[in-house]
Amino acid sequence: xxxxxxxxxxxxxxxxxxxxxxxxxxxxxxxxxxxxxxxxxxxxxxxxxxxxxxxxxxxxxxxxxxxxxxxxxxxxxxxxxxxxxxxxxxxxxxxxxxxxxxxxxxxxxxxxxxxxxxxxxxxxxxxxxxxxxxxxxxxxxxxxxxxxxxxxxxxxxxxxxxxxxxxxxxxxxxxxxxxxxxxxxxxxxxxxxxxxxxxxxxxxxxxxxxxxxxxxxxxxxxxxxxxxxxxxxxxxxxxxxxxxx
Numbered sequence: 478x479x480x481x482x483x484x485x486x487x488x489x490x491x492x493x494x495x496x497x498x499x500x501x502x503x504x505x506x507x508x509x510x511x512x513x514x515x516x517x518x519x520x521x522x523x524x525x526x527x528x529x530x531x532x533x534x535x536x537x538x539x540x541x542x543x544x545x546x547x548x549x550x551x552x553x554x555x556x557x558x559x560x561x562x563x564x565x566x567x568x569x570x571x572x573x574x575x576x577x578x579x580x581x582x583x584x585x586x587x588x589x590x591x592x593x594x595x596x597x598x599x600x601x602x603x604x605x606x607x608x609x610x611x612x613x614x615x616x617x618x619x620x621x622x623x624x625x626x627x628x629x630x631x632x633x634x635x636x637x638x639x640x641x642x643x644x645x646x647x648x649x650x651x652x653x654x655x656x657x658x659x660x661x662x663x664x665x666x667x668x669x670x671x672x673x674x675x676x677x678x679x680x681x682x683x684x685x686x687x688x689x690x691x692x693x694x695x696x697x698x699x700x701x702x703x704x705x706x707x708x709x710x711x712x713x714x715x716x717x718x719x720x721x722x
Contacts, residue, residue: 479685483524486689486696490517493700508559509703515552516696519545523688525603532601539598542605546589546626550582553630556695557637560660563702566640573636585629592622620674631671634664634691656701663694 494513501510521527522545532541554573561570572578596618600607609619641664644657666687673684 479682480524482685482689483520486692487517487520487524489693490520490696493696497703506703506706508555509699512552512555512559512699513696515548515555516692519548519552520692522548523603528603529601537599537601539601539605539608541601542598542603543590543593547586549626550586550629553633554582556699557633559699560637561640564640564644564657566637569636569640573633578632578636581632582629585625585632589622589625592618592625596622624671624674627667627670627673630667634667638664638668650705652701652705656698656705659694659698659701663691663698666691666694 490513494510494517497506497510497513501507522531522541528541528545532539535541535544557573558570560566561573596605596608596615597611598605598608602608605619605622608615610616638661641657641661645654645661647654649657669687670684670691673687676683
């Protein structure tokens, strides 16, 4: 079931990213292409076979996992910019792109790198499954490393959540409200992921479901916003709306 969820999510992201290529070449809403492209790479690196192949090429010390974390950071950052601009959430935009947001990103990034290089990471293993059980030292550091990796996406998701809830309750077009609802659900899933340290070891499948629910909700939500923009341009090409920002 987990492999089906992984590969189907990868296919969904990849197809949407490919569909955005012509628009990106024309210079239209390139941020959406960046988001879908980054998410596609992130999902690819979360699957065992491609992860191991890529990490072996990088030296076999799980640098691919560190790369994955920063790709996720970049994707969620672009999501934050796209969503806050699109829905006119100026205060949320400032909390993501302003000084506070940059300090949060810098501190978490530094913590992530320090924790990674303090571990014995030899031996390619998706999700650091191998190194995390090698010894007690690694096990403790892996917990902190995972928490740091979830911290920045959690920050952005929680910043965006109030704006998405307001959009759902507004009188915006139905398609946009559904998109906002999916983005809100994705934010809730990311928020739940912050509680992973308290999840019993035997519930590992729950972590996968929560993570991929978040990804799918964000991807589908952004795709619906794109669809709403296309629909709006066909109905009223002269009228500029939130979907074009």
